[in-house]
Amino acid sequence: MTGTSETTHAPTAAEINLWREDFPLLATEVNGHPLAYLDSGATSQKPRTVLDAERHYYENLNAAVHRGAHTLAAEATVLFEDARATVADFVGAEEDELVWTSNATEALNLVAYAFSNASAGRGGAAAERFRLGAGDEIVVTEMEHHANLIPWQELAFRTGATLRYIPVGDDGALRMEAADEVITPRTRLLAFTHVSNVLGLINPVEELVARARAVGAFVVLDACQSVPHLPVDLKALDVDFAAFSGHKMLGPTGIGALYGRGELLAAMPPFLTGGSMITTVTMEAAEYLPPPQRFEAGTQKVSQAIALAAAVEYLKGIGMDRIAAHEDELGARLLAGLAEIPGVTVLGGSAPGPRVGAASFDLAGVHAHDVGQFLDDQGIAIRVGHHCAQPLHRRLGITASTRASTYLYNTTEEVDRFLEGVAATANFFGVKA
Amino acid sequence: MSSSELQNLYQQVILDYSKNPYGVGLLGRAAGQSHQLNPTCGDEITLEVHLSGEGADRVVERIRWEGHGCAISQASASLLTELAEGLTVEDLRTRIDAFRTAMQSRGKIAPDEELLGDAVALGGVSRYVARVKCAMLGWVAAEHALVEAETR
Numbered sequence: 144m145t146g147t148s149e150t151t152h153a154p155t156a157a158e159i160n161l162w163r164e165d166f167p168l169l170a171t172e173v174n175g176h177p178l179a180y181l182d183s184g185a186t187s188q189k190p191r192t193v194l195d196a197e198r199h200y201y202e203n204l205n206a207a208v209h210r211g212a213h214t215l216a217a218e219a220t221v222l223f224e225d226a227r228a229t230v231a232d233f234v235g236a237e238e239d240e241l242v243w244t245s246n247a248t249e250a251l252n253l254v255a256y257a258f259s260n261a262s263a264g265r266g267g268a269a270a271e272r273f274r275l276g277a278g279d280e281i282v283v284t285e286m287e288h289h290a291n292l293i294p295w296q297e298l299a300f301r302t303g304a305t306l307r308y309i310p311v312g313d314d315g316a317l318r319m320e321a322a323d324e325v326i327t328p329r330t331r332l333l334a335f336t337h338v339s340n341v342l343g344l345i346n347p348v349e350e351l352v353a354r355a356r357a358v359g360a361f362v363v364l365d366a367c368q369s370v371p372h373l374p375v376d377l378k379a380l381d382v383d384f385a386a387f388s389g390h391k392m393l394g395p396t397g398i399g400a401l402y403g404r405g406e407l408l409a410a411m412p413p414f415l416t417g418g419s420m421i422t423t424v425t426m427e428a429a430e431y432l433p434p435p436q437r438f439e440a441g442t443q444k445v446s447q448a449i450a451l452a453a454a455v456e457y458l459k460g461i462g463m464d465r466i467a468a469h470e471d472e473l474g475a476r477l478l479a480g481l482a483e484i485p486g487v488t489v490l491g492g493s494a495p496g497p498r499v500g501a502a503s504f505d506l507a508g509v510h511a512h513d514v515g516q517f518l519d520d521q522g523i524a525i526r527v528g529h530h531c532a533q534p535l536h537r538r539l540g541i542t543a544s545t546r547a548s549t550y551l552y553n554t555t556e557e558v559d560r561f562l563e564g565v566a567a568t569a570n571f572f573g574v575k576a
Numbered sequence: 577m578s579s580s581e582l583q584n585l586y587q588q589v590i591l592d593y594s595k596n597p598y599g600v601g602l603l604g605r606a607a608g609q610s611h612q613l614n615p616t617c618g619d620e621i622t623l624e625v626h627l628s629g630e631g632a633d634r635v636v637e638r639i640r641w642e643g644h645g646c647a648i649s650q651a652s653a654s655l656l657t658e659l660a661e662g663l664t665v666e667d668l669r670t671r672i673d674a675f676r677t678a679m680q681s682r683g684k685i686a687p688d689e690e691l692l693g694d695a696v697a698l699g700g701v702s703r704y705v706a707r708v709k710c711a712m713l714g715w716v717a718a719e720h721a722l723v724e725a726e727t728r
Contacts, residue, residue: 174579510646512617512710513586520582528617542618542644572591572647 153468154461156554162461163552165190176522179557184340184368184501184548185526186390189454193393196453197446208445209419209436223445226452227435230400233455234366234385235376240408242401242435243448247367248290250386250401251334253438254363255294256414258332262302266412273361273411275302280329282360284346285311285538286339289531291365291386295334304331311538315342315491322354330360337369337385341532341546342491343474343501345369348380356381361407367391371550372470372499374463377402389447393454398447401438408434415440458551466551470500473549473558477502480562486574487565490539500549503530506565509572511543517568518545523561585700585707586647589655594647599657603640608725610717614709619645621653623717625725627665634665634725639718646710648701653714655695665722672715679708 154162163169166188171178180188200222206215208223224238231241244250260266261273275281281295285308299306307330309322317335326333333355338345348364355362364385369375371392377385384407389398403411413420413431417440422430431437458466477500481487486507491498506514515527526546529536536542547561606624613620621643627634639657643649656675660668671691675698678687683703687696701711 174581510619512619512646512648512707516585516704516707517582520579533618536618571586 151462151464151468153472154465154551159469159552159554163554165192165457166552167191167194169552173522173524174520179521179523179553179560181547181549181553181557181561182524182526183371183391183550183553184530184546186396187371187393187550188552189393189395190457192457193395193450193453197395197450200446200449205446208443219445222449223443226448229452229455230448231402233459234370234387234402235378236402237405239433239435240402240405242403242408242438243444244386244399244401244438245397245444246390246399247365247386247388248294248399250399251291251363251365252294253401253414254384254386254403255298257411259298259301260412260414266410269410270412275299275304275331277303278329279304279331280307280327281305282307282309282325282330282333284309284317284335286315286317286342286344286532286535287334287336288340288365288367289533290367291334291336291363292534295332305329309335311535312494313539314494315339315535315539316344316494317346319347319350322351326354326358326360328358330355330358332361332363334363334365336365336367337375338372338499339491339532339535340368340501341503341530341535341544342494343368343498343503343548344491344494345373345497345499348382352381366402368499368501371458372463373467383407389451389454392451393457394451395447398444398451403434405434408438411437413437413440417441419443461551467499469551470549470553473553473555474498474500474502476555476558477547477549477562480558481565484562484566484569486569490541490544500553501546502548503544503546504565505541505544506569506572507574509568509574511545513572514545514565514568517571518561518564521560521564523557523564525561581700581703585704587697587700589694589697590647590651593651593654597650598654599638599640600642601640602642606640606721606725608721608723608728610720610724612713612717612720614645614649614713616709617645619643619649619710619713621645621649621713621717623653623714623721625660625718625721627725632664632666636660636663636665636668641714641717643713645713646707648698648707648710649713652695652698652701652711653717655693655698656714656718659693659695660718665725668718669722672719675715676712678702679711 206219208220261270362382364382366385366387370387385402390396420440490503511527607627623641626637
């Protein structure tokens with residue numbers, strides 16, 4: 144149940160094995176076992192086309208973009224802007240609605256600081272709509288990654304606005320009935336995650352956007368865990384801003400993107416300032432370029448942007464609907480398998496779907512670090528800890544959990560190895576049901 | 577099912593202490609106290625050192641602690657607690673340094689049994705860089721608590 148069409152057929156084992164050959168690192172052995180990489184929620188592996196794109200750029204085209212008149216500079220600029228068009232189109236955005244950032248964290252901070260700067264009077268009359276102050280409210284959810292929580296806490300501290308949140312129920316899902324009390328005419332901005340990086344649950348974007356629209360609030364979507372795994376059309380979702388990162392979707396580290404509705408980006412004051420984002424500069428003040436350049440100060444992430452576009456081409460070549468269908472199967476296998484292991488509690492496991500291929504769990508009496516150590520010994524890479532979501536873990540009554548997360552290159556055999564590994568760990572530590 | 581390296585890491589004494597930790601429960605009114613947190617996993621410990629005597633002759637009467645964490649961190653805090661009882665403050669410092677040196681050696685330096693007693697069971701941890709912090713948590717807390725005791 145990932146929202147994919149019924150007719151989409153999941154890839155066969157043979158197809159997946161062909162894809163796996165595109166990822167050099169997947170052939171690695173770890174501790175004498177073939178690597179089973181189940182940590183794509185943290186960062187994905189990279190196909191050869193992405194690695195080649197970055198190398199090709201540095202070997203043949205490396206030059207500063209948007210400055211200089213020489214041939215290489217012009218060619219690099221074309222590739223850089225083509226990459227923007229490719230990635231923008233992939234998420235249903237216009238080219239000038241996609242701002243390159245270093246990562247999704249920077250993208251979210253960009254929005255928060257633009258609001259902050261507007262609240263300090265920057266951006267003139269056009270930016271008045273972004274001003275926050277005492278009496279205004281910012282709403283997030285209790286399941287946010289720290290990157291979509293702390294920037295809003297800080298924005299509230301700086302502007303005098305109040306931060307509120309939609310609570311999570313015992314089952315880990317958002318308490319939508321409580322959302323009505325939290326989202327009020329005082330709400331100016333609603334920021335929430337499309338897919339929980341801990342629970343794998345897909346949040347009801349449409350419903351949340353409708354509530355924000357009803358009170359005239361801006362909507363910021365953390366799309367880090369959705370864009371890599373699901374077909375996502377940000378225009379269709381009708382959000383105002385969205386952030387996602389390159390390295391979780393087969394791209395390199397060091398690049399992320401902010402989507403912003405065109406008319407909003409055009410009215411927003413900049414966050415980072417400096418070279419490449421100006422029109423006229425005097426000793427007293429500066430005028431700024433239109434978006435997206437207004438938000439791209441300094442040397443840009445050229446090789447990373449080009450490689451991220453190669454990643455998007457790779458994903459499109461397979462088809463996001465097929466990736467989603469495959470991960471739907473893997474996710475269901477993960478959940479069903481974990482449910483059979485004594486002492487395992489899957490976080491959000493009893494919440495109704497839909498969800499992506501990710502599951503975090505608690506093993507009674509055994510710390511996540513110890514679980515992770517046992518799985519690593521068998522070449523199985525998973526994530527342990529609080530997954531940058533301390534408030535959610537606290538809400539669910541634990542400090543740390545163990546997370547397995549899938550991607551297009553994972554096989555059912557790998558999921559089974561993981562499940563056997565967890566069962567063996569439970570056995571070693573004498574876990575009782 | 578598990579490799580010999582893993583069994584060396586999770587020796588029986590570690591498993592036993594992780595299930596039945598030693599020295600748990602704060603008493604208050606300690607000479608020094610410290611709270612330490614491992615931000616990557618959220619594990620934490622609050623540790624007290626209770627001292628007797630004066631000046632250079634100060635002796636560790638007991639260590640008490642509370643916290644939560646993995647098997648390694650819980651066993652390590654227990655082994656420290658057991659080791660520290662009756663040592664002079666200087667002696668305990670020497671042993672904390674020796675333990676740290678072994679832990680940070682990436683498997684190159686075996687812990688000295690004469691100095692560290694049963695805590696040598698943690699020697700295998702030093703080969704797992706990601707786990708060194710787990711083993712050090714209680715020992716760092718003790719180190720800070722001793723500093724606090726001195727400056728009070």
